[in-house]
Amino acid sequence: MAEVMKLDLPGSLSQVAHLREAVADTLRMLKGVEDAESICYNVQLAAQEIAVNIVEHAYKGGRDPERQRIRATLSVFQRPRRIEIELRDSGAPFNPAAMPDPALDDVHEGGYGVFLARTLLDELACERESSGNCWRLIKNIP
Amino acid sequence: MAEVMKLDLPGSLSQVAHLREAVADTLRMLKGVEDAESICYNVQLAAQEIAVNIVEHAYKGGRDPERQRIRATLSVFQRPRRIEIELRDSGAPFNPAAMPDPALDDVHEGGYGVFLARTLLDELACERESSGNCWRLIKNIP
Amino acid sequence: MMDLTVDEHLIRAAVIAPKSAIDAFSAPALRERITNLLDSGVTNLVLDLSSTPFMDSAGMSVLVMALKRSRMAGGNVRMVAPKIEAANRILKLTRFDQVFEFSASAEEALAVWRKA
Amino acid sequence: MMDLTVDEHLIRAAVIAPKSAIDAFSAPALRERITNLLDSGVTNLVLDLSSTPFMDSAGMSVLVMALKRSRMAGGNVRMVAPKIEAANRILKLTRFDQVFEFSASAEEALAVWRKA
Numbered sequence: 331m332a333e334v335m336k337l338d339l340p341g342s343l344s345q346v347a348h349l350r351e352a353v354a355d356t357l358r359m360l361k362g363v364e365d366a367e368s369i370c371y372n373v374q375l376a377a378q379e380i381a382v383n384i385v386e387h388a389y390k391g392g393r394d395p396e397r398q399r400i401r402a403t404l405s406v407f408q409r410p411r412r413i414e415i416e417l418r419d420s421g422a423p424f425n426p427a428a429m430p431d432p433a434l435d436d437v438h439e440g441g442y443g444v445f446l447a448r449t450l451l452d453e454l455a456c457e458r459e460s461s462g463n464c465w466r467l468i469k470n471i472p
Numbered sequence: 473m474a475e476v477m478k479l480d481l482p483g484s485l486s487q488v489a490h491l492r493e494a495v496a497d498t499l500r501m502l503k504g505v506e507d508a509e510s511i512c513y514n515v516q517l518a519a520q521e522i523a524v525n526i527v528e529h530a531y532k533g534g535r536d537p538e539r540q541r542i543r544a545t546l547s548v549f550q551r552p553r554r555i556e557i558e559l560r561d562s563g564a565p566f567n568p569a570a571m572p573d574p575a576l577d578d579v580h581e582g583g584y585g586v587f588l589a590r591t592l593l594d595e596l597a598c599e600r601e602s603s604g605n606c607w608r609l610i611k612n613i614p
Numbered sequence: 615m616m617d618l619t620v621d622e623h624l625i626r627a628a629v630i631a632p633k634s635a636i637d638a639f640s641a642p643a644l645r646e647r648i649t650n651l652l653d654s655g656v657t658n659l660v661l662d663l664s665s666t667p668f669m670d671s672a673g674m675s676v677l678v679m680a681l682k683r684s685r686m687a688g689g690n691v692r693m694v695a696p697k698i699e700a701a702n703r704i705l706k707l708t709r710f711d712q713v714f715e716f717s718a719s720a721e722e723a724l725a726v727w728r729k730a
Numbered sequence: 731m732m733d734l735t736v737d738e739h740l741i742r743a744a745v746i747a748p749k750s751a752i753d754a755f756s757a758p759a760l761r762e763r764i765t766n767l768l769d770s771g772v773t774n775l776v777l778d779l780s781s782t783p784f785m786d787s788a789g790m791s792v793l794v795m796a797l798k799r800s801r802m803a804g805g806n807v808r809m810v811a812p813k814i815e816a817a818n819r820i821l822k823l824t825r826f827d828q829v830f831e832f833s834a835s836a837e838e839a840l841a842v843w844r845k846a
C-alpha cells in the first residue's frame with residue numbers, strides 16, 4: 331500500500347519550493363528512518379533540480395503558460411521502503427542519461443543539476459509520454 | 473702611517489649622525505676595498521650603537537651638558553688594513569664584555585646594541601681612563 | 615626630521631549570510647546583491663552559509679560567480695560551511711570544498727585576512 | 731524574497747616607507763606616527779624599508795613595537811626588505827627575518843592580505 335500525494339503546479343521558479351515541501355510531508359509518513367533529515371534534504375534537492383530544469387529548459391521560450399505545468403505524484407512504499415516521485419511536463423523529449431557528469435577538478439557556474447539528481451537518487455529516468463515527459467525519481471530508504 | 477680624523481660632539485642623539493658621516497669619510501681613504509659599502513654600513517652601525525649607548529646610558533640623568541661630550545678619533549691603518557675608532561666619554565665605568573647576547577629565538581624591543589657592535593667588529597673594548605671611558609672599535613678590512 | 619611616506623589602504627570585505635533557501639528562484643537576487651558589492655569596490659567576501667537551510671545548483675552558481683569575481687578583483691571568498699550536514703555533503707560531492715576556502719565563522723574569516 | 735544579512739567590514743592597512751635613516755634620534759617620531767595609526771584603528775602595517783638608508787637598534791625596536799601592537803589588534807606587519815644589503819643582513823643576524831613576514835613590495839604585501 332502506497333501513501334500518495336499529488337501536486338499540480340505552474341511551471342514557474344516561484345512554485346518549486348512547494349515541491350520541496352511536498353517531499354518533506356511525504357517522507358514524514360515514514361517513521362523511524364535513520365538520518366531522515368539528510369535523506370529528506372537529498373530528495374528535496376534532486377526533485378528541485380529536475381523541476382527547475384523543466385522550468386528553465388523544457389519550458390524555455392514557451393508561450394502557453396496554461397500548458398507549462400508540473401504535475402507531481404509523490405508516493406512512499408514500504409517493501410522495499412522508498413519514495414517515488416513522478417514529475418510530468420509538457421516539454422520536448424530529453425534524455426538525462428546522455429548528460430555527462432561535470433568535470434570535478436574545478437567549480438563551474440552550471441551543469442550540476444542532473445549530476446546531483448542522479449547521484450543523490452537510486453533511480454532517475456525520463457520517459458516519453460503522449461503529451462510530454464514523465465520524470466521518475468526513486469530513493470530507497472534503508 | 474695612520475690617517476686620522478677627530479670629532480668632538482655634544483652627547484646628544486641629534487649629533488650621532490655626524491659620527492656616521494665621519495666613519496664613511498674615513499673609510500673612503502682606503503682604496504680598492506671589496507664590498508666597501510657593506511663594511512662601511514657595519515662600522516657605522518657599530519659606532520652608532522656605542523655612541524647612542526653613551527648618550528642614553530652613560531650620560532643618563534646627567535646635569536652638566538658641558539661635560540657630556542663624545543670625543544671621537546677615527547684612524548685607518550694599512551698593515552694590517554683596518555679602521556680604529558676611539559670614543560671617549562665622561563660617564564661611569566661600564567664593561568660591555570659582561571653583557572650577554574640577546575635571545576635570538578624571538579625579537580625584542582631592546583638589547584641589540586652591544587651585540588651588534590660586538591658581532592660586526594673584530595674588537596670592541598671599553599677601557600677606564602682618569603676622566604671617563606675610552607671605547608675602542610676595530611674593524612679589519614681584508 | 616624623518617622623511618617618510620604613509621599611505622592608508624582599505625581592504626573592503628562583506629559578510630553575506632543567507633538565512634533562507636538559495637534556490638533558482640531566489641538566487642538572482644543574491645547574485646545581484648553580490649555583484650553590487652563587488653562593483654562598489656568590495657574585494658573580499660565571506661559567504662556565511664551557516665544559517666542557510668537549503669541551496670540548489672543555482673545557488674552554487676552564485677558562489678562560483680562570487681569567487682571568480684572577487685579573485686579577479688585581487689580578493690578572495692571565504693565560506694562558512696552550512697550547519698545542515700546534508701548541504702555540507704553536497705559541497706564535498708561537487709568538490710566545492712576543494713576550491714573554496716573555509717573558516718569556522720565570519721569573524722574567523724575576517725581574522726584570516728587581517729593576520730596573513 | 732530572500733532573508734539575508736550583509737555586513738561590510740573594513741580592514742585598514744597603512745604602508746609606511748621611511749626614506750631617511752631610522753636611528754635613535756628619528757625613531758621616536760616614527761614610533762609616534764605608527765602608534766597614532768594603530769590608535770586610529772589601522773590593524774595592518776606594511777613597513778617598507780626598501781628606501782631606508784640606515785637603521786639602528788632603536789629603529790628595530792620600533793619594528794618590534796609595531797609587530798606586537800598590530801598583532802594585538804588582530805592584524806599583522808609585513809616588511810619590505812631594505813635594498814641595502816648590509817641592512818638586510820642585520821635583520822638576518824638578529825633573526826628578525828624569522829619573525830617578521832616579508833613581501834617583495836608594498837603592493838604585494840597588501841595583495842597577501844586580500845588573497846588570504
Ligand SMILES: Nc1ncnc2c1ncn2[C@@H]1O[C@H](COP(=O)(O)OP(=O)(O)O)[C@@H](O)[C@H]1O
Pocket residue numbers: 379383384387388421423424429439440441442443444445671
Ligand atoms: N528537462 C530538460 N529539458 C531539456 N533540457 C534539459 C532538461 N534538463 C536538463 N537539460 C539540459 O541539460 C543541461 C544540463 O542540465 P543541468 O545538469 O541541470 O545543468 P544546468 O541546468 O545548470 O545547465 C542543461 O543545460 C540543459 O541543456
Ligand SMILES: Nc1ncnc2c1ncn2[C@@H]1O[C@H](COP(=O)(O)OP(=O)(O)O)[C@@H](O)[C@H]1O
Pocket residue numbers: 521525526529530563565566571581582583584585586587787
Ligand atoms: N655606555 C654605557 N654605559 C652604561 N651602561 C651601558 C652602556 N652601554 C650599554 N649599557 C647597558 O647595557 C645594556 C644593553 O645595551 P644594548 O645592548 O645597547 O641594548 P639597549 O641599549 O637597547 O638596552 C643597556 O640597557 C645598558 O643597561
